[in-house]
Amino acid sequence: MTLNRRAFIGTSAAAAVTLAAPGVFAAGHGKPRVVVIGGGAGGATAARYIAKDSKGAVDVTLIEPTRMYYTCFFSNLYLGGFKEMDDLGHSYGTLAAGGVNVIHDWATGVDRAAKTVALAGGGSLPYDKLILSPGIDFVEGAVEGWDVSAQNAMPHAYKGGSQTELLKAQLMAMPEGGTFAMVAPPNPFRCPPGPYERVSMVAHFLKANNPTAKIIIADPKAKFSKQSLFQEGWANYYEGMVDWIGEDFGGGNVSVDPGAMTVTIDGEVTQVDVCNVIPAMKAGRIAELAGVTEGNWAPVNAADMSTKADPDVYVLGDASQQGDMPKSGFSANSQAKVCANAVRGALTGSKVFPAKFSNTCWSLIDTNDGVKVGATYEATDEKIAKVDGFISATGEAADLRRATYEESEGWYAGITADMFG
Amino acid sequence: MRWPLQSALSLAAICAAGMAWSNELGDPEKGADVFRKCTSCHEIGEGAKNRVGPHLNGIFGRPAGAVADVKYSKSMIRAGDDGLIWTEKTLDAYIENPKALISKTRMSFRGIKDIEERSHLLAYLRAYSDNPSDIPEAEPTATGTDHDLDPAILAIQGDPEYGEYLASECTTCHQSSGANDGIPGISGWPTQDFVVAMYAYKRKLRPHPVMQMMAGRLSDEEVAAIAAYFRDLE
Known part of the structure; x- marks a missing residue:
């Protein structure tokens, strides 16, 4: 197996680990391998949690073409002049420091029979479990x-x-x-x-x-x-x-x-x-190339986000067709933690707890006028099903709206810390 | 609420000095209202105990990080070792922006930007410091422990491993570092305070809709598990 050197420019800690790793696997080392494609709210969270919670027992590789992640959430606030672009950028360096092998390359195909992922830079990566979190493409x-x-x-x-x-x-x-x-x-x-x-x-x-x-x-x-x-x-x-x-x-x-x-x-x-x-949107193209989509999206099982097409391939976030959850960064992050718990359990025998999901979406209407909508969800046999929810009311007091906006800033800091460590 | 003698005296002194409310110490009665922002973590008055944060009786003149059995940040302890004493000036700076004074403080509070509000609060706190041996005979003001929870619920020993998994749902918003950028940190809280707060949301006594929803679906064991996890999180 060969890997193109270009793939490793960037996070040097990740590069050092990954360069050594393929040889180790080729020699038949027994460490289970998780490959995550897409470093957004779903993929970064899943990679980080599996690496963190398995304490080195699982080899986690994240494939993400960009060096910096610019969040789509809060990008409207940049348009409005409330945030700078730099406020929205996050480096993958912290994930690398947290034990994730970060490869900056495009995944160009998935061979589900051979359980390998092909990279644009050449070579392929073997996996035991594959997590796809590619976001959206346009129809x-x-x-x-x-x-x-x-x-x-x-x-x-x-x-x-x-x-x-x-x-x-x-x-x-x-x-x-x-x-x-x-x-x-x-x-x-x-x-x-x-x-x-x-x-x-x-x-x-x-x-x-x-x-x-x-x-x-x-x-x-x-x-x-x-x-x-x-x-x-x-x-x-x-x-x-x-x-x-x-x-x-x-x-x-x-x-x-x-x-x-x-x-x-x-x-x-x-x-x-x-x-x-x-x-109109559809799942990011790698989900289609992996053959796990039906129509525009990838149907998944609610209990662990595994695809209906392949129990060893999982799809998170916007690309998944899971039921009642909206397509949001919060949802992807929530799904990632359920998935990470299940994948780690499957690979290391750690305890697998029941799926619990939640989402809240904050929106800014004008200066200090924030609103929100949210819900909790559970896994049923058919889908991720809504349990309970709330939404801001019209005519709310200005103080409450300001508090809601301040809370959304707290959430932004929270979720990005949860994704990248 | 009854007002302690010494606060009346200090008010008289302030008025006599012609400083009214605009400078230095403000109006302790208004300060009592401002103090509501503090009561989920701090008690003051007779019988006040340490909660998430230390009791605030005698805070004026006390070295930083000096109350026994309180879980302080390393930064706070170091500030105390370096000689930080709580005075009107240092408290004012700390309350204005806690992280500006103690960069890694565990006090998960955004601060009070309004100078008048701070002066009222300082006047209120001062009333419990001027003569600490004569703390007024009022109930402790904290509401964080006002509860009638079944002791059996408070006694449940949470499973930290389950707690860690459940807590991953909390850390989307509540940073595990304890930092507060608009949503308070909840790391290092005493278990009882954590459980009481969660039940206040479950019963919809505390008003926040996201927290009511999140707490609403947690079982007694799950609340205990999450509380156990966050208690031990530095």
Whole structure:
């Protein structure tokens, strides 16, 4: 087995460990091997917990192409000017220091019969258990006139990092009184309140910098997450700026022309200055290449997040089709800990405890006006099923909204510490 | 609430000096309200005991990290060894931003930015320091231990291994380092305080919807297991 040297540039501690490791396995050393693909809220958490809790008894390798992880959660706050891009970046160095072999490369295929993962840089990695946490890709042809080659003219900004920066730059360059358009995605998609928090943050920026600008949203859905809370906020803070066109008014009948910068909604052509196209989503491509998807997503068993297709392959987070949990970083992190407990148990005989899941999504509507929605979940034979939930109420006191926002900052610090150590 | 004689005296002294509320010490009655932010961890008054944090009787003039049987951070102990004494000035700085003064303090509190609020609080605390031998005959003010929990629940010995697994659900928000960036740290809490707080959420006495939901589905054994895990977390 060979591994390309390029794969190891970056976290040197990880490199040293990993360079030695393949030879050890080839010699038939009995240490069980877990490979995790994708270093986001699901993958980083799973890798970290298995490495930490097995205390070296399990060899954990994380394959992640980027050197720095820029969270998609809180990226709207960067658009609104509440966070800097540096606030959202996290290095994989802490995971390497915590005993995870971090390989910066693309996984290009999975051979489930041979139990190996192929890498773009050459070579392949054997596994006993494989955890896929690849996030999302976009469904081709979902928005007429748009494909990924148009993502510079009309960014999706639905993966953290450069796309988010591009959208912010376009927002800042909008002419006075210009139009910001968003094409919202159909269900199910990553971060259900995300597009609407983004509208709030864009409106916040425009109100201060370009107050005669307009925002139009073409939405294929008849309703959306935290709708009454967002619409209350838009009316209170951004009166007359936001025009949401839902399914009932033809919001789903949309096409775009990235060259001409036009959006056509239900036959009506509008010239726009910025167009944020968030297309329909599907599981990150490696899940499809591994042959564990049905349709757009990978069906999993609720008890341990193993796929219906293969008991040794697990899928976490956005890419999974698990039941009632929303696709969110919080959900992926929650699922990762259940999965890590089960995988470690299967490989080392440690105690496996019953699955428990939870999620909370905070959204910022304007300065110090945060709202949240959350729920707890349990594993049933059919799916991850909702147990209990809550949502912020309209008309809440300003103090409570401010406390909710401060809490969301605490959560951000908490979950990123939980992911990366 | 009845007001101790010495606070009335100190008020008189302040007024006489013409400082009113704006400077240095404020209004102890208003300070009593501010102190509610502290009562989940600190008791003050007659019979006050150490809880998550030390009792605050006689805090003025006391060296940092000096109360016996309190689990202090290393930073706090070191600050005491280095000669930090709690005075109006040092307490004011600490309450304004705990981590600015004691970088790794276990006091998981964001601080009080409002100078007037701090001055009221200091006036309230001062009342229990001016003459510590004469602590007023009021009940301890902490609410953290107000409970009528079945002693059998408090007596359950939690399974730390199960607690570690369950706690992984808490650490999405509550950093295991104990740091507070908007959500309080819960590491190193005495077991009883932890269990009492969780039942206050289960019974919806404490108002937070996420915590009511999270605590609501935990069994008695599970609460005990999580409490046991966090107690031992440094």
